[in-house]
Amino acid sequence: MTPVRDVCVIGLGLIGGSVLRAAAAAKRTAWGATTSESDAAAARAQGYDAGTDVAAALRRAAENDALVVLAVPLPVVDETLHLVAEHAPNALLTDVTSVKSPVLRAVRRWAPEARYVGGHPMAGTAQSGWDAGDAELFRDSPWVVEIEDDTDLVLWAEVAEFAISLGAHVVPLSASAHDEAVARISHLPHLLAAILATVGAEGGPVAMSLAAGSFRDGTRVAGSRPELVRAMTEGNREALLSVVDDALGRLGAARGSLASTGGLAKTIQAGHQGAQAFADHRAQDRVGVQLSLAAPDAREALRALGERGGRVTGISGDQATAESS
Ligand SMILES: NC(=O)c1ccc[n+]([C@@H]2O[C@H](COP(=O)([O-])OP(=O)(O)OC[C@H]3O[C@@H](n4cnc5c(N)ncnc54)[C@H](O)[C@@H]3O)[C@@H](O)[C@H]2O)c1
Numbered sequence: 001m002t003p004v005r006d007v008c009v010i011g012l013g014l015i016g017g018s019v020l021r022a023a024a025a026a027k028r029t030a031w032g033a034t035t036s037e038s039d040a041a042a043a044r045a046q047g048y049d050a051g052t053d054v055a056a057a058l059r060r061a062a063e064n065d066a067l068v069v070l071a072v073p074l075p076v077v078d079e080t081l082h083l084v085a086e087h088a089p090n091a092l093l094t095d096v097t098s099v100k101s102p103v104l105r106a107v108r109r110w111a112p113e114a115r116y117v118g119g120h121p122m123a124g125t126a127q128s129g130w131d132a133g134d135a136e137l138f139r140d141s142p143w144v145v146e147i148e149d150d151t152d153l154v155l156w157a158e159v160a161e162f163a164i165s166l167g168a169h170v171v172p173l174s175a176s177a178h179d180e181a182v183a184r185i186s187h188l189p190h191l192l193a194a195i196l197a198t199v200g201a202e203g204g205p206v207a208m209s210l211a212a213g214s215f216r217d218g219t220r221v222a223g224s225r226p227e228l229v230r231a232m233t234e235g236n237r238e239a240l241l242s243v244v245d246d247a248l249g250r251l252g253a254a255r256g257s258l259a260s261t262g263g264l265a266k267t268i269q270a271g272h273q274g275a276q277a278f279a280d281h282r283a284q285d286r287v288g289v290q291l292s293l294a295a296p297d298a299r300e301a302l303r304a305l306g307e308r309g310g311r312v313t314g315i316s317g318d319q320a321t322a323e324s325s
Pocket residue numbers: 010011012013014015016017033034035036039054071072073074076079080096097098099120121122123124125126127128129130225228232
């Protein structure tokens with residue numbers, strides 16, 4: 001039986017604030033700290049155990065062998081890891097950062113004794129700060145829990161179980177597979193939303209007065225806090241460059257075709273199929289499978305499940321209940 005640990009959340013904005021609320025709702029003893037006086041005060045006003053002394057929150061985590069969840073922006077991950085190394089060096093540590101490879105490197109460098117299993121909930125909104133948080137944010141959402149060749153599966157299972165207890169289903173992936181996928185389905189969309197919003201706004205008051213569903217949906221995430229979008233896109237530079245090239249190639253082909261024959265059929269048909277693939281993936285029947293975390297090839301089996309689009313929905317002892325595509 002995996003122990004139910006206390007939870008210490010560092011960073012109490014949209015995501016950390018949602019983790020703290022959801023952990024408390026799941027009956028965990030949970031506390032948090034943030035450098036934002038206003039986020040901490042808003043959390044306290046709603047009865048949560050929150051403050052601005054990050055070092056003290058981490059010392060309490062060390063005393064209680066709590067799970068530490070880093071929910072801070074990527075640019076302050078290094079400095080937060082220095083505090084982890086000083087105040088809770090052996091902590092069971094996870095994070096929610098939108099890019100995984102730089103965080104993995106930073107943990108290995110700055111907090112090498114931490115028992116780290118990286119994470120990334122694929123849920124959010126364009127809002128920031130404590131007030132934007134929601135205990136139900138992660139319900140029925142994917143939450144990547146990272147598996148590397150040296151990941152301790154007992155710790156992996158504990159972090160996965162935590163994500164599941166907040167309502168998510170777990171997608172096991174390596175940092176590099178995660179970063180390649182989110183470049184396509186999160187970071188490129190954020191970049192394109194920024195460009196769509198810019199081009200639309202350049203149309204002036206007439207364009208703005210006519211803007212309806214397609215503009216609103218295509219540009220929604222352009223309203224996100226610019227620092228967060230910069231951090232995740234610039235932090236995933238290599239993978240994003242590759243999908244930007246892909247997108248530019250397709251845009252160039254569409255332009256060429258529009259200019260020469262006036263036809264956009266190929267581009268629009270391919271896009272329609274892409275949207276259908278997303279809908280089909282969501283609606284597909286999944287096959288239930290059991291995976292033994294004690295099996296010698298468990299890491300490979302879990303990663304293969306994640307790479308096929310499967311997910312872990314429950315953990316009991318050394319058994320993972322999963323759904324495979
Ligand atoms: N916004 C999303 O949709 C989304 C989704 C999944 C993951 N993430 C990731 O979650 C993390 C947090 O994003 P967010 O959307 O909650 O941002 P946010 O701006 O809403 O919250 C960030 C919080 O961290 C605090 N903070 C900043 N510097 C700090 C420091 N040095 N020490 C302690 N606290 C500090 C801020 O005061 C704030 O409370 C980011 O790494 C982001 O990439 C975001």
